Amino acid sequence: MTDQAVDRDGVQVSGTSAQSQFLGRTRELKELRADIERAGLDTLSGRKAPRARVLLIAGRPGSGRTALAEELVRQVAARYPDGVLRARLSEPDGTAVPTARTAGDLLTALDLPTPPGAADDDLAAALREALTGRRVLLVLDDAADAEQVDALLPDTPDCLVVAVARGPLTGISDVRPCTLGGLDTKSAVELLSRHIGSVRITVDPRAAEGLVEACQAQPAALILAGGWLAARPQAAVADLTKQLHGEGDDGTPLSRVFRLVHSSLPGSAARILRLLSLAPAGRIDQHTASALAGCSVSGARHTLDDFAGFGLLRRIDSPLPEYEVPGCLHPLLRAVTETDDRPAELQLARARMLERTVRLLQSCRAITETDNPQARDKLAGTPRALRFPTPRAAAEWLRLRRPALLASARLAVADGELDTLARRLMSQLVRAMVAHFGMQAAAPDLYGIHRLVLDVAERRDLPREQAAALLNLGDLDARTGRTADALVRYRAALDAGRRANDPYATGRAMESVGGAHQELGDHDRAADWFGRALAERLARGEREEAARLYGRIATAHTYAGRYGEAQRNWKAAIAGYRKLGDVAAHARALSELARVQEYAGRPEESLRTCQEAVEWARRAEDARLQAALHLRLADTLERLGDPAAALLHRSAAERMLGKEIQEGETPDPAMEHPANACEIRSPSVED
Known part of the structure; x- marks a missing residue:
């Protein structure tokens, strides 16, 4: 038996744990350790074991099966120098966790990238590949079926998998379950x-x-x-x-x-206990309990401590005061809740919990906006219990509460009765994650959130939100190389934007469709769609966006080899930037025009345009662009037979780059291709 070891939710990496207060199960531990050393069927037949050995601990919830697994891990972890990975394969209500989510969390625990929106098979294959050559102990708790475990098995005999389930995992070969009864x-x-x-x-x-x-x-x-x-x-x-x-x-x-x-229990405490069955992912902190029960935060904290003393909750090993409902108690809590509480009361408790979560996320994001007076004023008006002392504390809270926050969004969407609150929750969750983690790091979670937003928008027939979700999903698909999928989403977003009569979504979708076609190499269609987006921008008098789109059209024509059309569009972009007074964009557009003129076989014109671009780059104080232009001038002058002048320009470029290095800046290896020059994918726009 155990010291109340936690049935874990989520994934973590750890080394050998400290000496536990484990009780009993001597025979079972001996059998499990012997099973590690036992020769498998492959070895007996003369073949090398193709996959990791699986040890299965089977028993009813509450039998101490997870505790036995943790004690076994403590005893043998030293044999696996690459650490211990843990994942829970079932939600508190018994629903199987999708393989993609588990594999993604395990990859994150290994500090490896997780492609947003990747299929179950792709992520499982990426995990197996990542574990190749490692000696890892993988603990899979509360497995619902054999397929879940089989998809995650490392393709190496150097790893060990300890699976915990209710019964046998039929379908996985060479597994002898260790079935638990009561303690001695x-x-x-x-x-x-x-x-x-x-x-x-x-x-x-x-x-x-x-x-x-x-x-x-x-x-x-x-x-x-x-x-x-x-x-x-x-x-x-x-x-x-x-x-x-x-x-x-x-x-x-x-x-x-x-x-x-x-x-x-007293009536009020019994009610709080029952309401804890509504906590997302079974994880509870003082704010969750306070919101569910409608009581003070300090009162909720004391009540949670009392419940932990009774064995009704388990403390999570976390910097935050967090608890979880033991998996064996969750169905009992849910049953008594359905019997003793009215549906309207439960719905009100869910609404209070979602509203509290939204306010915490708003506070979590607002503390990063120190230069925004409105954000500061809003933060000052937030109750002290909902504020974070520092941005670092807010980021840590967001990281630690991530599993519960994502589960909260999934449950809110599945509920279907609180869609307005669900939309607010997902909006604030996206903003907080981007503010603290950045778009790239948060992309795997954002993909799931945007899919939930799309579900709500389709259910409620909200074309504006539907278009926004489709655009965000399309951007994430495009970033991970699924351009054909992105194109389908962008076209659907265009239809939704037109139904909503939303000019921003419509124009954005048109441009994104063009970017997808360009990524796929269809430059004619790309130019056509960019042209449609340009017409929308011109009709609304959006001159800055129009100038940028002229550049995208020119780029598409450049890729297609239509240099005359490309030059005309770059000149239109230059005229637009000149009217706007955007010196930096003017310089970059001149730089691209010079490039196209060189491609078209007009080196003299390219030389003059490039010299003009150098002057505009100097006015814009863009040293990198100046250096790139000097290098291009040097190349052009060498082709025109003037090596002395070429040497002067090359020396000027080297001086500029050397100055940047001395000032601590790292030169951009792609500086000769400015970011907006040959953009082949639609830029991301914050939701």
Whole structure:
């Protein structure tokens, strides 16, 4: 048995844990360790084992199966120098976690990139490849079926997988389950004494053994019984045993002890306990409990501590004060909630929890906007309990609460009755993640959030939100090389934008369709779609966007080899930037015009344009562009037969680059191709 080891949600990497207070299970541990050394069927047949060995610990929730797995990990972790990976394969309500989410979290735990929106098979294959050559111990807790485990098995015999499930995992070869029953009597009595002390055990050892028998020596039931007795120092162990017998034989020992504990709680505490079944991912902090119950944050914290003392909650090893509902208690809590609470009360509690989460996310993002007076004023008006002391504290909270926040978004969308709050939650979650982690690091999570937004928009027939979600998903698809998928999403976004009569979404979608065609090498269609987007911008008088689109059209023509059209469009872009007074953009456009003139076989014109671009780059104080232009001038002058002048320009470029290096700046190796010059993908726009 265990010291109440946590059924983990999410993934983490760890080394060898400290000495635990594990009890019993000596025979099971011995068998499991022997099974590691046992020759597999492949070895016996003369073949090398193609995959990792799988050890299966099977038992009902509450039997201490996760605790046994953790003790085994503690004992053998030193053999696996690349660490221990952990993942939980079922949600608290029993729903199987998608393979893509588990594989993505495991890749993140290994500090490896996770392509946003990748399919289950692709992410599972990426994980198996990442584990090749490593010696890792992989703990898969609460597996729902064999397919979940099989998809994650490393293709190397140097790794070990410890799976925890309710029963056998039929379909995975060469696995002998270690099936758990109750604890031995001595260990079960010792577990009770840890909660209530040795005195009450010593004065009536038969009563203690009777209580163990009434609980069928199940660890979870004994922990609840110990918590109940610990809260009542005057109660005898025999009193609890009698009350349990009075409950009859209805249900399991755990359910009988739980009903007794629940009925003995004060009404307000019992209500809070029931509402904890609504907590996303089974993870609870003081704000979640406070919002669900409608009580103060400090009061919620004290109540959670009391529940942890009773064994009703487990403390999570985290810098934040966090708890979780044990997996074995979640269905019992849900059942009593459905019986004792009205649906309207539960819906109100969910709404309060979502509203509190939205406000915390707003505060988490606002603290990063120190230069925004409006954000500062809004933050000052936020209750002190919802503020973060520093941006670092806000980022840490967001990182630690990430599993619960993402689960909250999924549950809100699945509920379907709080779509307005769900949309606000997802909007603030996206903004907070981008503010603290950056677009690239948050992309895998953002992809899932945008898909949830799309679900709500389609369900509620909200074409504007539908267009925004499709554009965001298309951008993420394009960044990961799924350009054909991105093109489909952009076209759907265009249709949604037209239905919403949203000119921004329509123009953005047209430009994105053009960018996707250009990425696919269809430059004619790219130029056509950029032209359509340009017409929209010109009709609305958006001169800056129009000038930029002239450049994109010119780039498409350049790729297609139509240098005359490219020059005409770059000249239009230059005229637009000149009217806008955008010196830097004017210089870059002149630079690209010079490039096209050189491609077209007009070196003299290119030379004059490039010299003009150098002057504009000097006015814009863009040293990198100046250096790139000097290098291009040097190349052109060499082709025109003037090596002396070419040497002067090359020396000027080297001086500029040397100055940047001395000032601590790293030269951009792609500086001769400015970012807006040959852009082949639509730029991302913050949602």
